[in-house]
Amino acid sequence: MTVFHFVLKRSIANKTSLLILFLFPVVAIFLPSGEYWPHLPYGYQYFGIFILFISLKLSGLILEDRMRGIAKKVSIAPISHFSYLAQNLLAYFSILILQCLILVYGGVLVGKELYQPFWLFILFITFSMASIAFALMWISFFRNKEISMLIFMSIISVIALIGGVLIPIELLPEILQKIAIMLPTFWLAWGIDWVVFGGELKEFLLVNGMLILYMFLFLITGSVKKLH
Amino acid sequence: MMRVLRTIPYTVIRMSRDYITLLLLLVVPIILITIFYFVLGDLKNQYGDPAFYDTAQLMTLVFQLFGGSIVIAHIQDDLFSPRRQRLMVAPMSRPFYALSISLCGMLYSIFLGFLLFLFTGIGLKVEWGNGFWVMYIIGLLAVLSSLVSLILIFAVKNFKLAERLSEVYGIGCIVLAGLFFPIPDYTVITFINEYLNPLLLAANAIGYAQSNLFPDAYIYMIRLGVGIVITFIIVFVLGRRKI
Numbered sequence: 001m002t003v004f005h006f007v008l009k010r011s012i013a014n015k016t017s018l019l020i021l022f023l024f025p026v027v028a029i030f031l032p033s034g035e036y037w038p039h040l041p042y043g044y045q046y047f048g049i050f051i052l053f054i055s056l057k058l059s060g061l062i063l064e065d066r067m068r069g070i071a072k073k074v075s076i077a078p079i080s081h082f083s084y085l086a087q088n089l090l091a092y093f094s095i096l097i098l099q100c101l102i103l104v105y106g107g108v109l110v111g112k113e114l115y116q117p118f119w120l121f122i123l124f125i126t127f128s129m130a131s132i133a134f135a136l137m138w139i140s141f142f143r144n145k146e147i148s149m150l151i152f153m154s155i156i157s158v159i160a161l162i163g164g165v166l167i168p169i170e171l172l173p174e175i176l177q178k179i180a181i182m183l184p185t186f187w188l189a190w191g192i193d194w195v196v197f198g199g200e201l202k203e204f205l206l207v208n209g210m211l212i213l214y215m216f217l218f219l220i221t222g223s224v225k226k227l228h
Numbered sequence: 229m230m231r232v233l234r235t236i237p238y239t240v241i242r243m244s245r246d247y248i249t250l251l252l253l254l255v256v257p258i259i260l261i262t263i264f265y266f267v268l269g270d271l272k273n274q275y276g277d278p279a280f281y282d283t284a285q286l287m288t289l290v291f292q293l294f295g296g297s298i299v300i301a302h303i304q305d306d307l308f309s310p311r312r313q314r315l316m317v318a319p320m321s322r323p324f325y326a327l328s329i330s331l332c333g334m335l336y337s338i339f340l341g342f343l344l345f346l347f348t349g350i351g352l353k354v355e356w357g358n359g360f361w362v363m364y365i366i367g368l369l370a371v372l373s374s375l376v377s378l379i380l381i382f383a384v385k386n387f388k389l390a391e392r393l394s395e396v397y398g399i400g401c402i403v404l405a406g407l408f409f410p411i412p413d414y415t416v417i418t419f420i421n422e423y424l425n426p427l428l429l430a431a432n433a434i435g436y437a438q439s440n441l442f443p444d445a446y447i448y449m450i451r452l453g454v455g456i457v458i459t460f461i462i463v464f465v466l467g468r469r470k471i
Contacts, residue, residue: 016389016392031409032409032410032412034409034410035410042408042409046408147248150248150251150252151248151251153252154251154252154255154256157256157260158256158259158260158263161260161263162263167267171267172263172266172267173266173267176263176266
């Protein structure tokens with residue numbers, strides 16, 4: 001687990017990134033609640049977008065490795081590509097789990113109305129997995145960290161709007177609602193609705209199943225070994 | 229002086245070839261405004277005007293807040309990178325060159341705002357009121373955002389940090405204006421929104437002019453102007469030391 005250890009170290013060694021990583025979930029707890037919509041406080045509603053950005057920022061390390069030739073060195077070192085990738089992703093995932101824990105159970109401690117905190121936590125975890133995989137796929141298209149981040153920002157603002165995170169999906173025109181089903185954020189919004197209103201467990205499993213399916217889809221596309 | 233003028237066409241070409249900026253400051257707002265056009269449809273606000281008008285106006289102004297990134301990216305490339313040495317041996321005045329880059333960046337940002345204004349005004353039939361007044365306010369906002377970004381790049385040593393801080397300035401203005409979620413009514417926040425938040429100052433200047441309340445519109449315009457004068461003095465003092 002050497003790679004895991006050092007990826008974790010690199011991710012949180014910088015003071016600014018450490019601040020961003022752990023200050024935001026704490027701030028998000030204290031954001032106000034909406035009047036009619038969203039049903040959860042704003043910090044929880046927008047947390048999906050934050051997860052997407054954080055996973056891209058974290059997986060920028062892999063891109064950096066590729067650009068600086070570290071990937072080449074790793075490929076001749078006695079470590080398999082699978083192990084290198086798995087340990088990287090595991091490190092990002094553990095950071096995200098910690099953030100979800102802070103957000104959800106911090107909210108419970110403060111006394112926010114979260115309906116079913118445990119299922120909300122599970123939902124955020126599966127969404128984190130999908131979004132890390134998405135970030136992995138995303139960086140495989142680019143050779144520059146900055147450009148990948150900037151284009152990602154523009155895509156995310158559109159995805160978040162259509163996917164029903166920023167505004168309720170029922171307001172969108174019919175065509176956009178149909179397109180939205182293809183986006184992971186649509187399933188996150190659905191999952192949040194389930195957490196608030198309750199329902200059959202089957203529905204929640206479907207939501208999480210879809211997110212995990214996305215994870216595999218993105219992982220398969222993103223995990224190709226790349227040596228520039 | 230003449231030598232600096234001769235570099236301007238190249239600065240313009242460089243800016244127009246920066247496709248990422250074009251994507252972020254023109255294509256994304258157009259997509260977002262179009263989606264809001266479909267979402268809000270015929271919804272009316274409390275005054276009986278279509279709610280979409282306010283949203284489209286605010287969105288157009290919001291993206292002016294990030295126009296400063298154009299200026300600081302070019303200043304960083306030319307004056308705070310190894311290219312600086314080449315400029316130092318070039319027979320032209322560096323302060324003037326920096327000024328020309330800044331002016332080009334501001335004009336480019338205003339031009340993008342103008343395109344958005346045309347798109348919302350003609351394409352989506354948003355009522356803006358007097359077009360010249362609107363462009364004047366958009367211009368003021370673009371200049372102010374560029375000056376704030378310049379202060380950041382002159383005051384902060386690390387370019388990446390300066391860039392992030394300029395984003396914080398933009399996003400902070402949006403959050404304080406209550407576009408993401410309703411902001412509680414603290415006195416401090418109301419004061420900031422009334423006197424300091426450039427986004428709301430510009431929006432109010434346009435809004436009051438639209439309903440023919442020009443005295444109020446002038447007050448907000450003057451507040452924007454005072455902001456520009458103050459930031460310009462700071463930029464002048466900081467920039468003289470740095471460039």
